[in-house]
Every structure is written in structure tokens, then in C-alpha cells.
Amino acid sequence: MSELKVYNSYSREKEIFKPITPGHVGMYVCGPTVSGESHLGHARPYITFDVIYRYLTHLGYKVRYVRNITDAGHFEEEGRAAEDKISKKAILEKLEPMELVQKYTNLYHWAMAQFNTIPPSIEPTATGHITEQITMIQKIIDAGYAYEVNGSVYFDVKKYAEGHDYGKLSGRIIDDLLETTRTLEGQEEKRDRADFALWKAAPPEHIMHWPSPWGEGFPGWHIECSAMSNKYLGEQFDIHGGGMDLLFPHHESEIAQSTICNGKNPARYWIHNNMITINGKKMGKSYNNVIKLTELFSGDNPVLEKAYHPMVIRFFILQTHYHSTLDFSNEALQAAEKGLRRLWEAYENLGKLEIPDNTTAGDKELDEKVKKLVNEFDEFMNDDFNTAKVLANMFELAPVINSLKDKIIPISALSQDTFNLLKEKFGLYIEDILGLKSVSAADNDKLKGVMELLIEIRKEAKGRKDFATSDRIRNQLSAMGISLKDEKGGGMSWTVEAS
RNA sequence: GGUACCGUGGCCGAGUGGCUAGGCAGAGCUCUGCAAAAGCUCCUACAGCAGUUCGAAUCUGCUCGGUACCUCCA
Structure with a gap:
């Protein structure tokens, strides 16, 4: 039998898959940000990696599949940000941050179950790993690759790029990143525009914040995956997956953070699924x-x-x-x-x-x-x-x-x-x-009994050429979404359309 | 603007230099009381131009068109 080959985004080549520990696979997949309802785009990576997980398991590997929930950050409830700022009443009516997060997490889990995806082995949340993230940030500061400004901490990309290949994964050229002319809000604090936040100071009205050595705030977007993958899969693991849109800056930054903390690229194989488009x-x-x-x-x-x-x-x-x-x-x-x-x-x-x-x-x-x-x-x-x-x-x-x-x-x-x-x-x-299931609706014994009865009556009708009756049964059932098919040899089968 | 990727028959989509991918739709036939389903058959494409090669959808160059990333994003 042929060997498993996977396309590694990092090397841009198909490589033979060899796990770090024989017989075991550690796989980390970037999970959703639960600030809103899951959409069609979410279906792709989680179904893709579900199949990968299933296949690796089938090959006999013991797979630890870690997929996070991003439930921390600077998000606000959809469409309500503006009014919240001016309306005290809106603030009173607003959901608790964790209530919001729970609501969308539940919906996400429900949808994933509909898709028949197997739940990951570990599903860590960003809010549940604040201390791990703070520890990691501190390590980066101590190593000299991050700096604090007004309670926020930024990763020093320019310094990192001097000794490391920042941009390799995503095919970015560091000089271009440093010289981009794009101006974004709130970047005055950064030494360089390519720097990214490890920790952000929270303004008083911000809905989620935690104490840290640098004051009240919340973790940057990239650090959670580094901290949690490190915790559950070790300094280096086999597969890191996610959507292609995460290549930059998210995964590029993860590599930088982990490299400073642990001295190595956190993952051996980077696997990215492509996007779903609508009308192109x-x-x-x-x-x-x-x-x-x-x-x-x-x-x-x-x-x-x-x-x-x-x-x-x-x-x-x-x-x-x-x-x-x-x-x-x-x-x-x-x-x-x-x-x-x-x-x-x-x-x-x-x-x-x-x-x-x-x-x-x-x-x-x-x-x-x-x-x-x-x-x-x-x-x-x-x-x-x-x-x-x-x-x-x-x-x-x-x-x-x-x-x-x-x-x-x-x-x-x-x-x-x-x-x-x-x-x-x-x-x-x-x-x-492939994890496919029948699309036809519920098999239940009582329905089966009724169908058997109807089929028997229809067969009898057909036997005496009473086609009015036999067609009536078929047509009525069809109107209800149950299709009857005559089979060769006189049998009949039926299927119920999913509603 | 920079960087990548892509352009396949009516539609969706695989694709290793040479041999019919597959699905859906369409046409014909078989089966059938009728229908549906099923089976069989047909529909042979690779953006354009030039090049490499005995031979290219597959390699190279150019042109045209599209998309993604560079900002939150699966």
C-alpha cells in the first residue's frame, strides 16, 4: 500500500507523512470565533479536517485532535456596537459576554453534529487559558522580542525577522510588510506597522478583560493558538490546520511566537483548506x-x-x-x-x-x-x-x-x-x-408498519389491475414526501425525503 | 501597488506529458399498466498566442480574464 502524502503549506510540497511519535498524531485545527453564528465557510475546514481525522484514525494512528474555541477578544455583539456606546439602556439589555459566547458555541456544536463531524479530543477555549497566554507573552518579552506600551504588548517583527524567516509560510516579503502604506487605527503604539499585538489593554467600557502584569486587558488573536497547542500537543506537533485565510497573519505569527518560546516551528505539516466562494x-x-x-x-x-x-x-x-x-x-x-x-x-x-x-x-x-x-x-x-x-x-x-x-x-x-x-x-x-449518512428522514418502526400495509394494499390493487387505487396510494404518498418505487420482480421500496 | 494561486465540455468539478475521471443537466433506447428509479448508449473539453517535445490540458514565456492574501475572517 502507498504511503500517506500531504501537501505542506510550509514547504509548498507534497511530503510523505511521518509522525513525530510513531503511532501517534497530534493535530491542531483553528476553531471558530464565536462572536456570531456559524456560516457555510465554517463547514469547509471542519468537514475537511474531520475526514483527515477519520482517515488518520483508520490508518491506525492514535490521534489527539485539538480544536479551539476563540471566545476572547475585542468582539461585540453584531450590529449593536454603535448604540451600546451611547445608550445606557442598551448596556443594561446587553447579554453577558459569556452568555453571548455560549449561545454561539452551542449553535456551532449543533451545526457540527448535523454535519456528522466527530468532536475533537480537546476543545480548549481562549478564556480558559489566559494564564498560559500571559506566561507565553512574558517569555517572549524576556527573550527580548516583545515590548510593552501603555498596557499593551506587541511582538517585535522587525527584530524577529533579523534572525528568522518571517513570511516563509505565507510567502510574504518582510520588507514589503514593513513598508506597507496602509494606515490602520490604533497603530501609533507599535514600533513598526508589521508588529502584532500579544496583549491589548482594555478600555473601561470593553466587555471582556483580565488582569495581567501589564494591566487589565485581553490577549491578542494569535497567542491563544500557540499557548493552547503547546499545552496539549507539546512544543512541536504533527499537523496544524485551518483555512487558507489564516496563513497570514495568524499562522505566520504563531510560528514566530512559538519559535521564540520553544525554538522551533510548532508544526511539522501545515495543512490549509481553500475557501468557499459564492458567485466567485x-x-x-x-x-x-x-x-x-x-x-x-x-x-x-x-x-x-x-x-x-x-x-x-x-x-x-x-x-x-x-x-x-x-x-x-x-x-x-x-x-x-x-x-x-x-x-x-x-x-x-x-x-x-x-x-x-x-x-x-x-x-x-x-x-x-x-x-x-x-x-x-x-x-x-x-x-x-x-x-x-x-x-x-x-x-x-x-x-x-x-x-x-x-x-x-x-x-x-x-x-x-x-x-x-x-x-x-x-x-x-x-x-x-467520508462520514456520510443517509439523507432520508427517520426510520421508525410504526411508520415502517404503516408503509408495509400500504404497499400490501397497493400490490393487491395492482394485482387486480385497479390502477386508480394503486396510483392514488403512490401519488398521495408522493405529495407527503414519501416516494414509492416499483422494483423489478414485483417488490416495492420507499424513501422518505428529509424535511 | 506587492505576493500567491487559478482559468477544463451547458453547469459543478478530478487530473500523474501519451490511455474515455466523476457528478448534474440534455438526447436516444431497454424495463414498466403508467410513473419514478435502474441499466445501456450518445454528448470527448481543457482562456488566447508562441515555444520545448516524437507527443502537452499537464512543462516554459507572453497576453487576456478571474480570485485570494497584504485588515477581522474558516
Whole structure:
């Protein structure tokens, strides 16, 4: 079997994956800032890294998956910042900071569960690790790479760049960074415009602040990930992941901080997923084109033609390699919806098939083809987690499976070994590694009983050519979102559309 | 402006220099009381120009177009 190769953003090359400690993998993924509702953009990294986590686990690694919650910082409740400053009443009505954070954390967890992502091993919060961050900042100050001004602490990028390669990860040229003409608010305190905050003094009206050696304030954005990854995964760990937009300045700064504190790049492999775009534009606050996950699932957004099932989103994302941009459109999602349904039906059909013992391949060519398609699953995943190719092979297998089920191809065309391999790997991949689930709604026993009754009545009606009755049953059910299909050989199957 | 990346058939999207990716849509056929589903078949593209090569979607250069990052961002 081929070795796992991953594209390392740091070296810009595909590298063979070798963990620091054999048999173990430490993976840190930048989590969301919970100052607002999770949106479609959040779906991409967490589904991508969920599959990576699942695959590494499948390979036999014991993976410690750490994904943080950014719940500290200078955020305010959406759309209320301005009035808060002038209205005492608004201040009274405002949610407690932690109440706000809890609300959006809960929503995020709920959405991640909808996507069938496995919760991380550790999910540390920034507010829960203030002391660790302060300790780290102090270490950087002591090392001479940070300075304090008016209760805020900044990282001295210019000094760091003298002896280190600041900008390597993101392909930045340090001189350009130092000379950028862009002017931003509140930068007078910095010695150099490329410097970034490790600690910010909090103005009195600020909603979140903690005591520190430099006064009341809150941690800078980059330090939390360094502090928490260090705490739970050590000075150097295997994989650091996140969205491509975090390359600079976030991950670049993390490398700088950790290098000063621990003398090394914190991660061996930097993995970044690309962005989701809408009509060719990145989805983001600044573009005002954000689709919240709750809206996506309910269809309640002007750009959405309908609601989309979380599994459709998951499938849609996995149909593209994680390193490519993924353009969102109703057309593309609806295509994904149909594709997933077809694939899943084939999978269910496969589950119902049985093969007699000691069958030898009656159709050698087909047998070989099936074997090849199945074995390529591993190869494709080993090639930088190419889920798109795995799915393509599954689609190639679908007609074979359906033909076996309809007896267009006799089951004896395949050898017992090949059939078992197909059954085992298809299930392993589609459910355990890709993490897909059925989109059709609830199986419950009472409904099943009712359906069996209706099917029996319809069969009887058809038997006496009472098509008015048989069509009435099918049509009425269809109107309720239950589709009945006549199968070859007189059987009937039914599926309930997800509401 | 600087730095990266990208430009694939109606749409979405894989892609290792030579061999039909795949999905959705569309057309035809088979099956079927009808329908749906399923199966089979068809639809063979790689922004433009030049170059390297026996051979390029894949390498090089230029042109055009697009996106991202440089600011909070997944």
C-alpha cells in the first residue's frame, strides 16, 4: 500500500507523512470565533479536517485532535456596537459576554453534529487559558522580542525577522510588510506597522478583560493558538490546520511566537483548506454574502432556492479537493443532492446483497475492475486526501452494484473475495471515513408498519389491475414526501425525503 | 501597488506529458399498466498566442480574464 502524502503549506510540497511519535498524531485545527453564528465557510475546514481525522484514525494512528474555541477578544455583539456606546439602556439589555459566547458555541456544536463531524479530543477555549497566554507573552518579552506600551504588548517583527524567516509560510516579503502604506487605527503604539499585538489593554467600557502584569486587558488573536497547542500537543506537533485565510497573519505569527518560546516551528505539516466562494467571491463578513448554517438547513436566505440537508453540504464539499476553491451555487448543490441520493441508494442496495460461498469470478474483467476501483480508495486518500477521486470511483461502482441487485449482472460474476472486499470497503469509506449518512428522514418502526400495509394494499390493487387505487396510494404518498418505487420482480421500496 | 494561486465540455468539478475521471443537466433506447428509479448508449473539453517535445490540458514565456492574501475572517 502507498504511503500517506500531504501537501505542506510550509514547504509548498507534497511530503510523505511521518509522525513525530510513531503511532501517534497530534493535530491542531483553528476553531471558530464565536462572536456570531456559524456560516457555510465554517463547514469547509471542519468537514475537511474531520475526514483527515477519520482517515488518520483508520490508518491506525492514535490521534489527539485539538480544536479551539476563540471566545476572547475585542468582539461585540453584531450590529449593536454603535448604540451600546451611547445608550445606557442598551448596556443594561446587553447579554453577558459569556452568555453571548455560549449561545454561539452551542449553535456551532449543533451545526457540527448535523454535519456528522466527530468532536475533537480537546476543545480548549481562549478564556480558559489566559494564564498560559500571559506566561507565553512574558517569555517572549524576556527573550527580548516583545515590548510593552501603555498596557499593551506587541511582538517585535522587525527584530524577529533579523534572525528568522518571517513570511516563509505565507510567502510574504518582510520588507514589503514593513513598508506597507496602509494606515490602520490604533497603530501609533507599535514600533513598526508589521508588529502584532500579544496583549491589548482594555478600555473601561470593553466587555471582556483580565488582569495581567501589564494591566487589565485581553490577549491578542494569535497567542491563544500557540499557548493552547503547546499545552496539549507539546512544543512541536504533527499537523496544524485551518483555512487558507489564516496563513497570514495568524499562522505566520504563531510560528514566530512559538519559535521564540520553544525554538522551533510548532508544526511539522501545515495543512490549509481553500475557501468557499459564492458567485466567485469569497464568502465573508466584508462582502456581506454570508450564509449562516441555520439558513442553509432551512432555506431561509434570499440566495437559496431551497433548504439543503447537512449531508448534501458535506458531500458537496468532499466532491472537491480541499485545496481548491469551491464555488457555491444552487445548481451545484442540487446536483450534489441528486448525486448523493443515487450513491446512497447504491450503497443500501449493496448492503442487501449476499453472495454464496466459494463463488469464483464468472466475469474476470468485471471482477478485476471492481477490485481496482475499490483498492484505489486507499491510494486516493493517501494522495493528500483526495476525497473527490474516492467519490468518483464510488460512482463508477454504483451501476455495477445496481445491476447486481436487479440481476442484470449475476452475482456469480464476482468472486467471493472481491464481493466481500467491495462490501467492506465501500461501507468503511462512505460511512466511517467520508462520514456520510443517509439523507432520508427517520426510520421508525410504526411508520415502517404503516408503509408495509400500504404497499400490501397497493400490490393487491395492482394485482387486480385497479390502477386508480394503486396510483392514488403512490401519488398521495408522493405529495407527503414519501416516494414509492416499483422494483423489478414485483417488490416495492420507499424513501422518505428529509424535511 | 506587492505576493500567491487559478482559468477544463451547458453547469459543478478530478487530473500523474501519451490511455474515455466523476457528478448534474440534455438526447436516444431497454424495463414498466403508467410513473419514478435502474441499466445501456450518445454528448470527448481543457482562456488566447508562441515555444520545448516524437507527443502537452499537464512543462516554459507572453497576453487576456478571474480570485485570494497584504485588515477581522474558516
